[in-house]
Amino acid sequence: MSAAGIVVAGLRKRYGAVLALDGMSFSVRPGVVTGFVGPNGAGKSTTMRVILGLDAVDEGTALINGKPYRGLRRPLNHVGSLLDAAALHPGRTGRAHLLWLARSQGLAARRVDHVIELVGLASVARRRAGGYSLGMRQRLGIAAALLGDPSVVMLDEPFNGMDPDGIVWMRGFLRSLAAQGRAVLVSSHLMSEMQDTAGHLVVAGRGRAIADAAVADLIAAASGDRVAVRTPAVPHARSVLTYAGATVASTRENDGITVSGLPADRIVTLLGRSGVPFSEVSAHRATLEDAYLELTREAVEFRAVTPTEVSR
Numbered sequence: 176m177s178a179a180g181i182v183v184a185g186l187r188k189r190y191g192a193v194l195a196l197d198g199m200s201f202s203v204r205p206g207v208v209t210g211f212v213g214p215n216g217a218g219k220s221t222t223m224r225v226i227l228g229l230d231a232v233d234e235g236t237a238l239i240n241g242k243p244y245r246g247l248r249r250p251l252n253h254v255g256s257l258l259d260a261a262a263l264h265p266g267r268t269g270r271a272h273l274l275w276l277a278r279s280q281g282l283a284a285r286r287v288d289h290v291i292e293l294v295g296l297a298s299v300a301r302r303r304a305g306g307y308s309l310g311m312r313q314r315l316g317i318a319a320a321l322l323g324d325p326s327v328v329m330l331d332e333p334f335n336g337m338d339p340d341g342i343v344w345m346r347g348f349l350r351s352l353a354a355q356g357r358a359v360l361v362s363s364h365l366m367s368e369m370q371d372t373a374g375h376l377v378v379a380g381r382g383r384a385i386a387d388a389a390v391a392d393l394i395a396a397a398s399g400d401r402v403a404v405r406t407p408a409v410p411h412a413r414s415v416l417t418y419a420g421a422t423v424a425s426t427r428e429n430d431g432i433t434v435s436g437l438p439a440d441r442i443v444t445l446l447g448r449s450g451v452p453f454s455e456v457s458a459h460r461a462t463l464e465d466a467y468l469e470l471t472r473e474a475v476e477f478r479a480v481t482p483t484e485v486s487r
């Protein structure tokens with residue numbers, strides 16, 4: 176396997192009584208946005224801090240481009256990260272903040288204006304960062320992460336505080352970073368953003384990766400093979416489809432059935448060929464949120480009791 180990107184293997188970390196990481200393992204490949212999701216307390220931020228060498232682990236390894244963070248020569252040319260967008264000097268302008276970072280980290284100052292352009296902050300770069308909105312701080316944090324032109328980018332909750340225009344920009348921006356061949360790890364609680372942005376998803380739960388798969392595969396698995404059919408001739412449709420090997424279930428509507436075992440296009444062909452009228456044949460498509468809720472049902476640290484549980 177190629178060493179490029181991030182590889183974490185068997186991370187274990189205990190804070191007193193809390194086992195924050197319990198065998199966390201996954202890899203983040205170049206060229207793909209990998210979403211890092213999971214309930215509160217699942218261990219996402221701890222994992223990111225461990226990858227950056229900010230936290231020590233009890234067991235396991237975290238490698239960036241094949242080396243632990245501390246073993247990287249010029250680490251900021253390998254990995255750029257944004258863990259906390261609030262961490263900046265409020266009295267400095269955005270540009271001065273980046274210049275200060277570049278100088279103190281030994282990075283080329285000529286990159287500063289380039290990254291300001293990249294994140295769309297040119298018009299406000301000479302304003303004090305203390306007056307920036309959270310969305311602008313996120314952009315400034317991402318500019319800082321890109322100063323060293325790293326091949327690995329790691330962002331904790333970058334959609335936080337972004338307005339709708341900012342969210343659209345962020346989705347495209349993350350995808351473009353991956354398209355340039357970078358390995359991109361992005362944590363988020365927003366499944367709709369992950370569905371549109373990430374190609375791959377690592378789902379954390381109770382300190383380990385409980386799923387590690389392509390977003391398309393997770394959605395396909397949660398969608399099942401159910402197809403909804405609406406027809407005024409339910410008995411006829413039922414016999415045609417059952418004969419072809421499908422399993423047919425009734426729905427609450429008189430003119431509806433749910434079919435499994437046959438793809439939607441085959442159902443359309445079979446019904447058409449047999450002269451069965453129908454007004455709708457649609458494959459059920461789950462959202463990433465459906466898939467996520469199913470996967471994490473057992474791993475949620477704090478869960479509200481439902482009204483039926485209260486009344487018991």
Ligand SMILES: Nc1ncnc2c1ncn2[C@@H]1O[C@H](COP(=O)(O)OP(=O)(O)OP(=O)(O)O)[C@@H](O)[C@H]1O
Pocket residue numbers: 190193194195213214215216217218219220221222379
């Ligand atoms: N410095 C610390 N001291 C004590 N416990 C900690 C510390 N950092 C994290 N933890 C605990 O470790 C567990 C994992 O926390 P972590 O912040 O990594 O989760 P997370 O997945 O990032 O959560 P969130 O989605 O809320 O950001 C939690 O139970 C948390 O309370």
